[in-house]
Amino acid sequence: xxxxxxxxxxxxxxxxxxxxxxxxxxxxxxxxxxxxxxxxxxx
Numbered sequence: 001x002x003x004x005x006x007x008x009x010x011x012x013x014x015x016x017x018x019x020x021x022x023x024x025x026x027x028x029x030x031x032x033x034x035x036x037x038x039x040x041x042x043x
Contacts, residue, residue, distance in 0.1 A: 023029050 024033070
């Protein structure tokens with residue numbers, strides 16, 4: 001059961017990572033990330 005549980009967690013993490021990479025490649029999301037970093041650096 002442990003192997004199956006770890007496999008499913010790994011599969012979900014892999015899917016989330018792919019989604020993050022896909023979204024991060026979009027120009028609008030890159031701009032949002034830069035704006036957020038700028039706000040954090042001001043603090």
